[in-house]
Amino acid sequence: MRQRPVQDVSALPTYGYGSVSPIWWGTLGFVALEAMGFALAGGAYLYLRQVNPDWPIAVPPPSHWPGTVMLIVLLASLWPNALADRAARDENLPRVQLWLVVMSVLGIIAVGIRAWEFMHINVRWDTNAYGSIVWFVLGLHATHLITDLGDTLVLAALMFTRHAKGKRFSDVSDNAFYWYFVVASWVPLYALIYGVPRL
Amino acid sequence: MIRVLVIAASLALAACEREDRPLRSEPVPGEQREAIALASNSPGQGGPVEKKSGTRGEYEKVAFHVSQGKKLFTWYNCAGCHANGGGGSGPALMDDVWIYGSAIENIAASIREGRPNGMPSFREKIPEDQIWQIAAFVRALGGFVASDVASSRHDEMYAHEGEARLPAPPQRASAQPGLAQPK
Amino acid sequence: MRFRLIFTAGLVLWLTGCSGQQSALNPQGPHAEHLANLFWVFTAVCSAIWLAVMIVLVIGLARRAPARLDPLQLDRGRERRSVIMVSGTVVGTLLTVIALTALSFVSQRRLFAPDKPAITIKVTGLQWWWDVRYETDSPDQIVTTANEIYVPVGKPVAVKLTATDVIHSFWVPSLMGKLDLIPGQENELQFTASRPGIYRGQCAEFCGWQHAHMGLVVVALPVPMFQTWLSSQSLPAAEPEDPARKKGQEIFVSKACFMCHTVRGTSAGSRVGPDLTHFASRQTIASATLPMSRGNIAAWVLDPQGIKPGVNMPNVPLTPDELESLVSYLEGLR
């Protein structure tokens, strides 16, 4: 079939940020399905609470401190995260490197706190259904902490190599976007795990 | 791919045996009993003599048998004396002390013939293949059974971890069953 | 198309001719009656709709609209007419759906409205049989049986359903719809049998190897007969007098039998398997799998694994004369 040129796109850039970048939409897709996963886990928690007369089963409500510290650290991490995002959009390599390192450190701290949290849950996963679901929800969020930490570490390393240009800045910005989700998802889970048993 | 193949291959052979569901045991009727010299009913002193044909070993390699054993252990009220393996008026089955030997043949013999101080004989009362299933489960309680064969927790109040998650016994106990002295 | 017609004809014949002992289309009680009627109403409406759509489709395919050279050349008038037709049918669909929903809801209210039961029966589902207990005020009147439910004709019966191993489902189609038996939960089902008879039911939730053979029967008796049955069942087993049955009893309480079964009045008291106190008074054995007969009892005792592979009753080795006397003993448990 003959072709009839009607538009020229040669002037367009080869990458973009936010909703311009397909990767951003892909990240959004994963965020959506993982949010669904959290919602269902939370639903399961509330369902089990519903079918059990006393909740938590056989143990006092868990000490909220590990969770609270986690909450504080995660909320605090929003600031450097936003700075990393902005630096990426400005394609300011030194600042991107700086904030990625900071975010990596914060990520490691967060994972550490989660480990501490697991050690201080007042119930084992195989003691009863309450223990099972608490470990499940915490574990689910822990996997997200760890995956994003891994992603951040790789990107941080990447930004110190010769590849640190162009599209990579867009990747940094998408990674920052995902971290927002990891933080945001912890807030309701915190309320669920440490608030609901005290209701 | 290679890796998957390797893992698959290694699991394959184990899998076939582990997943058997032998519904009809011996040729019906008639039970061939394992010809083994019974452990001496007096404890201690070198432990029991063992002679195995080994043919009953497969009972503890088949997940179905072990889980049937666990069911029968409850149904026939073994827990009445041995609790959930922790022991009561009868000896514990989860420690590494095996007065009359820890080999499946010895355990089967204990069930079939009974032992002094209260262990009744279930000869004729429990069909032969069920005796071996129970024996296989008792082995699992002792931690002698492979974790992919041993039974998991049942839908009941939490007593102890499922047999599949129990620690394997210390070497000496499994190497020379029965040498351990009674409490 | 012709094939279809023939088939529908065949279907109609079948349905009119059908009176299977275990059939939702053969109601023997008010509840099942109501359900069957509701089913036929829905069937009529749905078939009508299906037929209408098919006719329209066939006409649409048969009538050759004027060919258009350019697929994009659409006649405004025709399109507008289609809009009207389609919107009309959609509204029609909506109304039908609302009507059917309302109808369904009304029947639901009527069918499941809790009634003051004349008698309450506790049914526990196990792999792969039914444990049946009659709740009475006097503890000496306690009646336990298995795989058979006797009910008085014309009286509302409440069945309390639970399970101790996996999920089962209690279903006697000619009396009432099904309801699940779920571990750690108690469901209640109510039904009434209009006329005396034996109604077969079956487990309707996949529960493992012998799901296919997990049957039960409901026996509806006139009230007086039911009362006599109830009182006879509450008695312990009769002592055997003739030597063969005495020997049979000894075998029962010394061999594997007593490890699982109860015969009230003897030392056999295990609750693992069905209560056999009045075994011989039952219609069937092996959860409504075999009719009650000396031959079947012998076959079942000898080789349960051959008849129902995977069932929990083991093959117990017995000598021929041991079997003889054991069967005689069981036959005597009336």
Add this chain to the structure above:
Amino acid sequence: MSTQAAAQEDVRDTHLDDAELHARLTRTWRTGTSLIERLSSVDHKVVGRRYILTAFFFLCLGGLSAVAMRLQLARPEAKLLGPDLYNQLFTMHGTTMMFLFAVPVMEAFAVYFVPLMVGTRNIAFPRLNAFSYWIFLFGGLFLWVSFLLKVGPDVGWFAYVPLSGPEFSPGKRADVWAQMITFTEISALAVAIEIIVTVFKQRAPGMTLDRIPLFVWAMLVTSFLIIFAMPAVMVASTMLILDRLVGTHFFNPAEGGDSLLWQHLFWFFGHPEVYIIFIPATGMVSAIIAAFARRPVFGYLPLVLSLIAVGFLSFGLWVHHMFVTGLPQLGSAFFTASSMLIAVPNGLQIFCWVATLWDSRPVFKTPLLFVIGFFFIFIIGGMSGVMVASVPIDTQVHDTYFVVAHFHYVLIGGAVFPLLGAVYFWFPKITGRMLSERLGKWNFSLAFVGFNVAFFPMHILGLQGMPRRVYTYLPEMGWGSLNLLSSAGALVLFTSFVLLLVNVILSARRGPTAGENPWDAGTLEWATTSPPLPYNFSRIPFVTHREPLWDNRDSLPVITGLSVDTRETVSGTLTEAFPEIRENSPEPSIWPLLAAIAVAGTFLGSIFTPWAVVWGSIPVAITLTCWFWPKGTPEDEK
């Protein structure tokens, strides 16, 4: 921005003559011929073809297991299969058909045709696409190899606890089922995201929302259903594995667990699943009807809206699978209402199609025949669906053969018949050759007759009290003759699929060549050669109409200015598809395969020990890092 730099260094398609353009684009986009290059391919057509073939391979296995079951049920108390093997077989049948055939095959067609239909050169995230295929393949092989090793799951495709729990399913059979879920869900979710992004961002310039082909709309809605439904079953199957492996108590009533939690989670996925299978089929129906009615489908907007409505409603239906578990009456009644309500948007679609056929002079080729069969069968299924949606009626027919008949009418009538139509419709595009019409008509007739003979009697059997999932039945029950009839029909149905296979093999060899647009259809996939060249379109088309090829008879408007030496595609705005960036599509890579192997190994190990997740995460992390690490190629560096 490196635009200027790029403009100087690389050649654009603007002024190249066709020969030069073809040569350069081929060099840039082709999949190599060596084994490694084949395994590294990220071409959506190559991966899509593999997906389709693999899915149909699993269809054969599922079909064979069905035939085996029908032979066992043909006579009462048949001894052909024992309960143990029968339970494994019906579990394998359901699991295979749902997770290894129906969902993957629909996604496979999307992987192949969505990029072509929206006029782009490759699917979004092509490496993820390759990865998802390998994971799907490994998951399917894992299930069937397990079956051959006697580890075939035997707890039903729904794996209800407690039967599938640690106490009543010794060994690893139930774990195999649960882990197979994880495999297939991961691949399905990945593809869903690729499709959404492809449709949102990579549509050809000018393809505004109201110019998206209906099949693409259907796949878009389906992808959203997948994203919101499938996490439920992953959560559930993970809980099941934990219960079995490390002794958690999610489903143990004695320790506060609850077996109905499983059913809620499973059906929250399970009901949308039906629509995940059915909605793509409606897209195929629309495509086929438009082509053979020789006019655009009537009621584009209502059709799109009803797709979306069905998508939303499908999440409000799950409890109608639990009407007999003793839930509160009023709650059940609500789900009756929602279940019946979904008949309205589905009805609307049917009416629109019928209206299209009314105002047309249809061309009765095989694809259209299958669509007609779809109307006939699917509407019966829809009607019996209205019946089972009613709580009282459901208490009688639930878990009986009536329901078996119902959902086979819905799934085979509603999904497989359109799918077979789509095979006949798109086979020329995929292979460049036409399927034989004569064999096709035979194929259709046998499938149609065989299907109805096989499944219509099951309605009656169910009403006569025959429960599902029974490995045999007593002669006294009087179900023998109808079962025999049904088994006969099953064999005829199976034969029809053998015919399809024969037709495909013969025609792929020496069928008449198809040319670009054998049906004179209107959508973009017909604007390129058959089979399409590695780069799909020598220049990205510019879309002026919902049916671009009918609107531009003489010449196709295209856009220019893309680099021909790197894998450039156009990425545009969500609603208007207004070009924003010249996105670079990733190069082939072997790492997706290696990552899939690492992930598969991890899942396999996690059946035996929870620690497998820990040590498995190391190879997974390594392979993923290598996958994303830039290779210094122009694609990466821009």
